[in-house]
Amino acid sequence: MNMGLHGHKGRKHPFYKSIYFAAIGIYTALKTERNVRIHAVVSILVLISGWVLNLTYTEWLFVLLAIGVTISLEMINSALERAVDLATEEYHLLAKQAKDMAAGAVLVFSLISIIIGAVIFLPRLIEILKLLKS
Template sequence: MRFIKSLKYAFRGIVYCINNERNMRIHTVAALYVFVFSLFFELSRERYALLFITFALVMMAEVFNTVAEEISDLMAPSFHPVVRIVKDMAAGSVLICAGFSVGVGICLFWQPAVFLQIWRFFADNPVMLVLLVLATALALVYIIAGPMGIRDFFKKKHVIK
Protein backbone atom coordinates (compact mmCIF):
# COMPACT_ATOMS: atom_id res chain seq x y z
CA MET A 1 0.00 0.00 0.00
CA ARG A 2 2.89 2.39 0.70
CA PHE A 3 4.18 1.89 -2.82
CA ILE A 4 0.81 2.87 -4.32
CA LYS A 5 0.70 5.97 -2.10
CA SER A 6 4.23 6.92 -3.13
CA LEU A 7 3.26 6.62 -6.80
CA LYS A 8 0.20 8.78 -6.15
CA TYR A 9 2.35 11.46 -4.51
CA ALA A 10 4.92 11.32 -7.31
CA PHE A 11 2.24 11.73 -10.00
CA ARG A 12 0.70 14.57 -8.00
CA GLY A 13 4.08 16.33 -8.05
CA ILE A 14 4.44 15.85 -11.81
CA VAL A 15 0.89 17.14 -12.41
CA TYR A 16 1.60 20.15 -10.18
CA CYS A 17 4.68 20.97 -12.24
CA ILE A 18 2.80 20.61 -15.54
CA ASN A 19 -0.11 22.71 -14.28
CA ASN A 20 2.06 25.50 -12.86
CA GLU A 21 5.21 25.63 -14.98
CA ARG A 22 4.95 26.73 -18.61
CA ASN A 23 8.50 25.55 -19.27
CA MET A 24 7.54 22.03 -18.18
CA ARG A 25 4.72 22.10 -20.72
CA ILE A 26 7.20 23.27 -23.36
CA HIS A 27 9.51 20.37 -22.47
CA THR A 28 6.69 17.80 -22.62
CA VAL A 29 5.48 19.08 -25.99
CA ALA A 30 9.03 19.18 -27.36
CA ALA A 31 9.65 15.61 -26.18
CA LEU A 32 6.42 14.43 -27.81
CA TYR A 33 7.25 16.11 -31.13
CA VAL A 34 10.83 14.84 -31.11
CA PHE A 35 9.59 11.31 -30.40
CA VAL A 36 6.97 11.44 -33.17
CA PHE A 37 9.44 12.80 -35.72
CA SER A 38 12.06 10.28 -34.57
CA LEU A 39 9.91 7.63 -36.27
CA PHE A 40 11.17 8.98 -39.62
CA PHE A 41 14.71 8.10 -38.57
CA GLU A 42 16.15 4.62 -38.26
CA LEU A 43 17.28 4.81 -34.65
CA SER A 44 18.67 1.82 -32.82
CA ARG A 45 17.40 0.77 -29.43
CA GLU A 46 20.49 2.34 -27.90
CA ARG A 47 19.79 5.65 -29.61
CA TYR A 48 16.18 5.59 -28.41
CA ALA A 49 17.47 4.88 -24.90
CA LEU A 50 19.72 7.94 -25.18
CA LEU A 51 16.78 9.98 -26.44
CA PHE A 52 14.55 8.92 -23.52
CA ILE A 53 17.31 9.57 -21.00
CA THR A 54 17.71 13.04 -22.50
CA PHE A 55 13.96 13.69 -22.18
CA ALA A 56 14.07 12.51 -18.57
CA LEU A 57 17.05 14.67 -17.65
CA VAL A 58 15.50 17.86 -19.01
CA MET A 59 12.18 17.19 -17.29
CA MET A 60 13.91 16.24 -14.04
CA ALA A 61 15.90 19.47 -14.17
CA GLU A 62 12.64 21.39 -14.61
CA VAL A 63 11.06 19.59 -11.64
CA PHE A 64 14.08 20.36 -9.46
CA ASN A 65 13.94 23.97 -10.63
CA THR A 66 10.31 24.11 -9.51
CA VAL A 67 11.28 22.57 -6.16
CA ALA A 68 13.98 25.22 -5.67
CA GLU A 69 11.53 28.00 -6.56
CA GLU A 70 8.78 26.72 -4.25
CA ILE A 71 11.12 26.22 -1.29
CA SER A 72 12.73 29.61 -1.89
CA ASP A 73 9.34 31.34 -2.00
CA LEU A 74 8.32 29.56 1.20
CA MET A 75 11.49 30.57 3.04
CA ALA A 76 11.57 34.17 1.81
CA PRO A 77 8.21 35.41 0.49
CA SER A 78 9.65 38.84 -0.30
CA PHE A 79 12.74 39.64 -2.33
CA HIS A 80 16.00 38.32 -0.97
CA PRO A 81 19.29 38.35 -2.92
CA VAL A 82 20.18 34.78 -1.93
CA VAL A 83 16.78 33.54 -3.11
CA ARG A 84 17.38 35.23 -6.44
CA ILE A 85 20.74 33.45 -6.75
CA VAL A 86 19.20 30.07 -5.86
CA LYS A 87 16.43 30.55 -8.40
CA ASP A 88 18.88 31.71 -11.07
CA MET A 89 21.13 28.70 -10.47
CA ALA A 90 18.18 26.29 -10.63
CA ALA A 91 17.00 27.89 -13.88
CA GLY A 92 20.57 27.76 -15.18
CA SER A 93 20.70 24.02 -14.56
CA VAL A 94 17.61 23.58 -16.74
CA LEU A 95 19.20 25.72 -19.43
CA ILE A 96 22.39 23.66 -19.35
CA CYS A 97 20.43 20.42 -19.58
CA ALA A 98 18.20 21.70 -22.39
CA GLY A 99 21.23 23.03 -24.29
CA PHE A 100 23.03 19.71 -24.12
CA SER A 101 19.82 17.93 -25.14
CA VAL A 102 19.86 20.01 -28.31
CA GLY A 103 23.38 18.71 -28.88
CA VAL A 104 22.16 15.13 -28.41
CA GLY A 105 19.36 15.86 -30.88
CA ILE A 106 21.80 17.18 -33.46
CA CYS A 107 23.98 14.09 -33.06
CA LEU A 108 21.00 11.76 -33.41
CA PHE A 109 19.01 13.54 -36.09
CA TRP A 110 21.40 15.43 -38.36
CA GLN A 111 20.48 13.55 -41.51
CA PRO A 112 19.51 15.99 -44.28
CA ALA A 113 18.20 13.15 -46.47
CA VAL A 114 15.63 12.32 -43.79
CA PHE A 115 14.67 16.00 -43.50
CA LEU A 116 13.85 15.88 -47.22
CA GLN A 117 11.85 12.68 -46.66
CA ILE A 118 9.83 14.39 -43.90
CA TRP A 119 9.23 17.41 -46.15
CA ARG A 120 8.00 15.15 -48.96
CA PHE A 121 5.78 13.19 -46.57
CA PHE A 122 3.89 16.33 -45.57
CA ALA A 123 3.95 17.83 -49.09
CA ASP A 124 2.47 14.63 -50.54
CA ASN A 125 -0.11 14.20 -47.74
CA PRO A 126 -2.07 17.42 -47.27
CA VAL A 127 -4.30 15.75 -44.67
CA MET A 128 -1.23 14.96 -42.57
CA LEU A 129 -0.04 18.55 -43.00
CA VAL A 130 -3.40 19.86 -41.76
CA LEU A 131 -3.23 17.44 -38.80
CA LEU A 132 0.28 18.69 -38.00
CA VAL A 133 -0.88 22.31 -38.10
CA LEU A 134 -3.88 21.51 -35.88
CA ALA A 135 -1.70 19.54 -33.45
CA THR A 136 0.75 22.44 -33.31
CA ALA A 137 -2.08 24.90 -32.60
CA LEU A 138 -3.40 22.65 -29.82
CA ALA A 139 0.11 22.29 -28.41
CA LEU A 140 0.49 26.08 -28.31
CA VAL A 141 -2.83 26.44 -26.45
CA TYR A 142 -1.68 23.74 -24.00
CA ILE A 143 1.67 25.49 -23.47
CA ILE A 144 0.21 28.97 -23.05
CA ALA A 145 -2.97 28.23 -21.08
CA GLY A 146 -1.99 24.99 -19.40
CA PRO A 147 -4.38 22.18 -18.53
CA MET A 148 -6.04 24.21 -15.77
CA GLY A 149 -6.59 27.21 -18.03
CA ILE A 150 -8.12 25.02 -20.71
CA ARG A 151 -10.35 23.34 -18.11
CA ASP A 152 -11.45 26.69 -16.70
CA PHE A 153 -12.20 27.99 -20.20
CA PHE A 154 -14.58 25.12 -20.90
CA LYS A 155 -16.17 25.28 -17.44
CA LYS A 156 -17.19 28.92 -17.91
CA LYS A 157 -20.58 29.51 -19.40
CA HIS A 158 -20.06 31.66 -22.44
CA VAL A 159 -23.03 33.96 -22.76
CA ILE A 160 -23.41 36.13 -25.83
CA LYS A 161 -24.61 39.60 -24.85
Protein backbone atom coordinates (compact mmCIF):
# COMPACT_ATOMS: atom_id res chain seq x y z
CA MET A 1 0.00 0.00 0.00
CA ASN A 2 1.95 3.00 -1.28
CA MET A 3 -0.08 5.96 -0.06
CA GLY A 4 2.75 8.49 0.05
CA LEU A 5 3.46 8.78 -3.68
CA HIS A 6 0.18 7.62 -5.21
CA GLY A 7 -1.22 10.07 -7.69
CA HIS A 8 1.63 12.60 -7.47
CA LYS A 9 3.69 11.79 -10.57
CA GLY A 10 4.93 14.98 -12.14
CA ARG A 11 2.84 17.20 -9.87
CA LYS A 12 4.64 20.29 -8.75
CA HIS A 13 3.55 22.33 -5.79
CA PRO A 14 4.51 25.84 -4.71
CA PHE A 15 7.68 26.34 -2.70
CA TYR A 16 5.74 27.41 0.40
CA LYS A 17 4.11 23.95 0.42
CA SER A 18 7.58 22.37 0.57
CA ILE A 19 8.36 24.53 3.59
CA TYR A 20 5.02 23.56 5.14
CA PHE A 21 5.69 19.82 4.63
CA ALA A 22 9.17 20.21 6.11
CA ALA A 23 7.73 22.04 9.14
CA ILE A 24 5.21 19.20 9.61
CA GLY A 25 8.14 16.77 9.50
CA ILE A 26 9.99 18.70 12.21
CA TYR A 27 6.82 18.90 14.32
CA THR A 28 6.23 15.15 13.88
CA ALA A 29 9.81 14.37 14.88
CA LEU A 30 9.56 16.54 18.00
CA LYS A 31 6.18 15.06 18.91
CA THR A 32 7.00 11.39 18.32
CA GLU A 33 10.74 10.92 18.74
CA ARG A 34 12.19 10.97 22.25
CA ASN A 35 15.77 11.39 21.01
CA VAL A 36 14.84 14.40 18.88
CA ARG A 37 13.27 16.00 21.95
CA ILE A 38 16.40 15.25 24.00
CA HIS A 39 18.61 16.81 21.30
CA ALA A 40 16.29 19.84 21.15
CA VAL A 41 16.39 20.42 24.92
CA VAL A 42 20.17 20.02 25.06
CA SER A 43 20.46 22.35 22.07
CA ILE A 44 18.42 25.04 23.81
CA LEU A 45 20.66 24.75 26.88
CA VAL A 46 23.77 25.01 24.68
CA LEU A 47 22.36 28.07 22.90
CA ILE A 48 21.60 29.78 26.21
CA SER A 49 25.09 28.88 27.49
CA GLY A 50 26.65 30.26 24.31
CA TRP A 51 24.76 33.51 24.72
CA VAL A 52 25.74 33.81 28.40
CA LEU A 53 29.39 33.00 27.66
CA ASN A 54 29.48 35.40 24.69
CA LEU A 55 30.74 33.01 22.02
CA THR A 56 32.67 34.39 19.08
CA TYR A 57 31.21 34.41 15.57
CA THR A 58 33.31 31.38 14.58
CA GLU A 59 32.36 29.48 17.74
CA TRP A 60 28.68 30.14 17.01
CA LEU A 61 29.14 28.70 13.52
CA PHE A 62 30.56 25.47 14.93
CA VAL A 63 27.91 25.21 17.64
CA LEU A 64 25.06 25.83 15.20
CA LEU A 65 26.51 23.36 12.71
CA ALA A 66 26.86 20.70 15.41
CA ILE A 67 23.27 21.25 16.56
CA GLY A 68 21.83 21.30 13.05
CA VAL A 69 23.64 18.22 11.81
CA THR A 70 22.92 16.20 14.95
CA ILE A 71 19.19 16.91 14.89
CA SER A 72 19.05 16.38 11.12
CA LEU A 73 20.81 13.02 11.40
CA GLU A 74 18.43 11.99 14.18
CA MET A 75 15.47 12.85 11.96
CA ILE A 76 16.97 10.95 9.00
CA ASN A 77 17.56 7.98 11.31
CA SER A 78 13.91 8.09 12.42
CA ALA A 79 12.69 8.35 8.83
CA LEU A 80 14.84 5.40 7.77
CA GLU A 81 13.54 3.32 10.67
CA ARG A 82 9.96 4.09 9.64
CA ALA A 83 10.66 3.25 5.99
CA VAL A 84 12.27 -0.06 6.95
CA ASP A 85 9.37 -0.89 9.26
CA LEU A 86 6.93 -0.06 6.47
CA ALA A 87 8.79 -2.30 4.01
CA THR A 88 8.75 -5.41 6.20
CA GLU A 89 7.22 -6.64 9.41
CA GLU A 90 9.49 -9.69 9.46
CA TYR A 91 12.96 -9.71 10.96
CA HIS A 92 15.58 -9.29 8.27
CA LEU A 93 19.32 -8.95 8.88
CA LEU A 94 19.68 -6.22 6.25
CA ALA A 95 16.84 -4.22 7.83
CA LYS A 96 18.54 -4.49 11.23
CA GLN A 97 21.88 -3.47 9.76
CA ALA A 98 20.33 -0.45 8.00
CA LYS A 99 18.71 0.71 11.26
CA ASP A 100 21.87 0.09 13.28
CA MET A 101 24.08 1.95 10.80
CA ALA A 102 21.74 4.95 10.75
CA ALA A 103 21.74 5.00 14.56
CA GLY A 104 25.52 4.69 14.47
CA ALA A 105 25.76 7.76 12.23
CA VAL A 106 23.82 9.75 14.83
CA LEU A 107 26.10 8.47 17.59
CA VAL A 108 29.28 9.32 15.68
CA PHE A 109 28.22 12.90 15.05
CA SER A 110 26.80 13.29 18.56
CA LEU A 111 30.25 12.38 19.92
CA ILE A 112 31.87 14.87 17.53
CA SER A 113 29.36 17.49 18.73
CA ILE A 114 30.32 16.79 22.34
CA ILE A 115 33.99 17.27 21.43
CA ILE A 116 33.17 20.54 19.62
CA GLY A 117 31.24 21.68 22.70
CA ALA A 118 34.08 20.73 25.02
CA VAL A 119 36.66 22.61 22.93
CA ILE A 120 34.48 25.73 22.90
CA PHE A 121 32.93 25.71 26.37
CA LEU A 122 35.46 24.05 28.70
CA PRO A 123 38.11 26.81 28.54
CA ARG A 124 35.47 29.41 29.42
CA LEU A 125 34.03 27.29 32.23
CA ILE A 126 37.52 26.64 33.64
CA GLU A 127 38.19 30.40 33.57
CA ILE A 128 34.93 31.08 35.41
CA LEU A 129 35.83 28.47 38.06
CA LYS A 130 39.24 30.09 38.52
CA LEU A 131 37.60 33.49 39.01
CA LEU A 132 35.16 32.05 41.55
CA LYS A 133 37.99 30.46 43.55
CA SER A 134 40.01 33.66 43.76
